[in-house]
Amino acid sequence: MRMINHWIAGRETGNRPGGVGLHVGQVHNPATGEVSAEVDYATPAEVDAAVAAAQEAFAGWRSTSLARRTKVLFAFRNLIDSHQEELARIITAEHGKTLEDARGEVARGLDVIEFACGIPHVLEGGFSANVSTSIDTYSIRQPLGVVAGITPFNFPVMVPMWMFPIAVACGNCFVLKPSEKDPSASIMVARLWEEAGLPPGVFNVVHGDKVAVDAILAHPGIAAVSFVGSTPVARYIYVTAASAGKRVQALGGAKNHAVVLPDADTGFAADAIASAAYGSAGERCMAISAVVAVGAAGDPLVEALAVRARELRTGPGDDERSGMGPLITEAHRDRVAGYLVTGVAEGAELVVDGREGPIDGSREGYYLRPSLFDGVTPEMAIYRDEIFGPVLCVLRVPTFEDAVELVNASPYANGAAIFTNDGLAARSFEEKVDAGMVGINVPIPTPVAYYSFGGAKQSLFGDTHVHGEHGVHFYTKTKAVTARWPKPADGSDMRLAFPSTGQP
16 A cells, blocks of 8 residues: 655655554545555654754755745746646545646646745835935845645645745745645655755645644744634634744635626526536535525526536546546535535425436545535525535525625625626625625636735634735744944934934
C-alpha cells in the first residue's frame, strides 16, 4: 500500500520505525470506493519538527533579496504550469471531481502564484519627506515568521495556493496541513518547490486529523493561521488560535444565493445556476445552493433547471464525458442523500431525485446525481444547513425587495448573485446585499488573484480575506519609521514638550 508521508525540512519523512505510535488514515478513490493509499497522521512531535525546520529556515529566507525570492517564485510558477495535467489527475483520483474541473482548480491556483511573482511591487512601503524639519517618516513591511495553513478537501491545490505563495513571497516560512482525504497533491507541490530552488524548511507539509490541527493552533512558534472549511470548525480555529495570540483568517461555510428576476434570460440563468450548483458535485464553498425566483421567473426557471439536472451525465471524474463526479466519501454521500428525505418530510417538492437515474461508473463509488427542490422555505433544514452536495433549493418571493431581504437574513454571507437585464436592479443588489462577493449574471463570483476572496457574518472569522492585497497584509507586519540625521550642534538642545510637526 502506498504511504503518503510528511514533508519536513526539504525531505519526505514518516513511517515511524516499527510502527510505534503510528496512526494512519485511508485515502479512497471516490469513483470506485477503493483504498488507493494510506496517509501518515502527524503527532505533535511531527508538528514540532515542521515548525522547528521552518524557524531554522526563517532567518535566511527573510533576508533573501526580493530579486532572489522572485526568481524562485517564477521557477515554481513554471513548474506548476508544466505539471498542470499531472496535478489535475491527482486531484481527480483522490477528490473525484472531473478532470475539466480539476484543471480549472490548478489554473486558478496558478493565478495566485503569478500574483506573488510581483511581490517586489506589492511590498512597497510609503515615504514622506520632511514631515517636520529634516525628519522623514516611512513604512516598511516585514514577514511574521512561521505561518500555517489548514485547508479543505474540496480544493486540495487551489486553496493552499491562495495562502502559501503570498506567505512565502513575503519572506515567511509555511507549514501546510492539507485535508487527510486527498493529501497527495500537497507532496507533489512540495517537490516542485524544492526543484524551483526554495531552501529546505521554508515550505513544510504535515498530514493528519484534529491532533495535528490542535498542535498547530497551540504551537508558540506559529505566528498566524489561515483556514478554509465549515463554519463550526472555522469558529473553533479562530477562537483557539486567537486565544493563543495568533493572527487568524478563518473562512467558514456558505449558503450562496442566486436571485433571478423576471426579465432575466431563463436559459442563460439556468445554464449558469446548474453549473454552479452541480459542478464538483456541489462540494464548493462558492456553489449556488439556493435560488430565489422573483415573481414570474419561478415556473420557467424550475422547468429549465429540471431539464439540466436530469440530463447531466454523472460518472468517474477521469471520464471526459462526465459532467459531474462522485462525492468525496461514502459517509458524506449518505449524509447529502439524507437531506432528500428531510426535504420531502418538511414539505418541499422534490422535482428531481438524485437517487434515481443512471450512473456511468462503478456502483461502489460515492455517487449521487443532481437533485432539485421547489417550494422551499427559510425554515426548512435543506435551506438552513450547508449541505455541500448536488442539491439545489428554489425559493419563491414576489418582489426584488423580498429577495434581498431573504438573502440578507441568512447567517452566511460568502457570495450572492443576481440574474437580470436591468442595470438599476443589479446596481441596487450590489449595494444592498450583505455578502463578501457579488456576481451580476455570474453565478460563482470568485475574484481573480489580485482581488480578495472572503465573506462576511458566519462565513468569515477574522478581519482579512485571502489572496490579493489582503493576503499581503495578513502575512506581513507594518513598521512606521521616523528618522532624522542631525548635524553636529553646539551645546544642549533638550526639549521636554511632546513634539509636533509644527516645530522646526
